Amino acid sequence: MTAVIEAEGLSKRFGSVVALDGLDLAVPVGTVLGLLGPNGAGKTTAVRVLTTLLRPDAGRATVAGLDVVEQPEEVRRRIGLSGQYAAVDETLTGYENLEMIGRLYRLGRRSARDRARELLERFTLTDAADRPVKTYSGGMRRRLDLAGSLVAEPSVLFLDEPTTGLDPRSRVTMWEVIRELVGQGTTLLLTTQYLEEADRLADEIVVIDHGRAIARGDADSLKAEVGGERIELIVRDADRVDDARAILARAAVGQAVIAGQGTRLTAPVQGGPDTLMQVLRGLDAAGVALLDVGLRRPTLDDVFLALTGQPTDVATADAAEASAEEVGP
Numbered sequence: 001m002t003a004v005i006e007a008e009g010l011s012k013r014f015g016s017v018v019a020l021d022g023l024d025l026a027v028p029v030g031t032v033l034g035l036l037g038p039n040g041a042g043k044t045t046a047v048r049v050l051t052t053l054l055r056p057d058a059g060r061a062t063v064a065g066l067d068v069v070e071q072p073e074e075v076r077r078r079i080g081l082s083g084q085y086a087a088v089d090e091t092l093t094g095y096e097n098l099e100m101i102g103r104l105y106r107l108g109r110r111s112a113r114d115r116a117r118e119l120l121e122r123f124t125l126t127d128a129a130d131r132p133v134k135t136y137s138g139g140m141r142r143r144l145d146l147a148g149s150l151v152a153e154p155s156v157l158f159l160d161e162p163t164t165g166l167d168p169r170s171r172v173t174m175w176e177v178i179r180e181l182v183g184q185g186t187t188l189l190l191t192t193q194y195l196e197e198a199d200r201l202a203d204e205i206v207v208i209d210h211g212r213a214i215a216r217g218d219a220d221s222l223k224a225e226v227g228g229e230r231i232e233l234i235v236r237d238a239d240r241v242d243d244a245r246a247i248l249a250r251a252a253v254g255q256a257v258i259a260g261q262g263t264r265l266t267a268p269v270q271g272g273p274d275t276l277m278q279v280l281r282g283l284d285a286a287g288v289a290l291l292d293v294g295l296r297r298p299t300l301d302d303v304f305l306a307l308t309g310q311p312t313d314v315a316t317a318d319a320a321e322a323s324a325e326e327v328g329p
Helices: 043-050 072-078 094-104 109-122 138-149 168-183 195-201 219-225 238-251 273-286 300-308 317-323
Strands: 003-014 017-028 032-036 058-063 079-082 156-160 187-192 204-209 212-217 229-235 257-259 264-269 290-296
Touching: 003 043, 003 187, 017 032, 017 043, 017 058, 017 187, 017 212, 032 043, 032 195, 043 058, 043 156, 043 187, 072 079, 079 138, 094 109, 094 138, 109 138, 138 156, 138 168, 168 187, 168 195, 187 195, 195 219, 204 219, 204 300, 212 219, 212 300, 219 300, 229 238, 229 273, 238 264, 238 273, 264 273, 273 290
Parallel strands: 032 187, 032 204, 079 156, 156 187
Antiparallel strands: 003 017, 003 058, 204 212, 229 264, 229 290, 257 264
């Protein structure tokens, strides 16, 4: 399939911080690429380069066949962007925000008004259309921001952590909207910290760390790399943690890790409920009491720990980018 978004060897530094380090991406037409990684991994930097807001120090990128450095204005005419924070004017109403964006796109007065009403209805904001945005909830602002990115009906859409900070209901609503857009043929690059979000939305996932792609595949293949399932338990007595870890390690297919307050253990396993029962029998025989135990699918932390050998943390790349003076080509 033809790649609508392509990146080859993208590199970007902010002082001594390497935000992108030879990143390669390819997003076929009508598909969703999930760019997954912790804070500071380089996700936002990649989006800003691909949307012409930053110049790469090295490498090449095209969107819809257009070079993001050589043809930035043409690229901007074909894309929509919703950043990490809702870029809406709080003093204007929801309707006025969308109409203003339409006028900036030179849709004409009537077309801008019609498009604003259409999007407000689509994002279930009609009842709040004439209220100042400062009265909106966080979920409503995110929906309005996404609506603004669609005013010009772009064929390529970039969403940078669109559901971070949303409550579960608002997140599910946003997922439904995104699936609808993709179903209509939109090509999407989505950055997220949530494996569940990438699992539901992405055709392919690229996991990045320190500006480099460290894994590619769909959600199931990435989970398989760290073990398809995990046992997680909380030991009642902190003095018995080592005993519990030894018992868990015998049934695990990877390292049993201590987390939380030092009494939470987690390890990748195979065999599902049968393996869980094996561990529980071993703990019972050893007299190790538990506060909680469960069998679950891997999380982003599990995937990232297995791929990098370290837990997710807040790195410095995004902070360095935010303070950088260069904000355009």
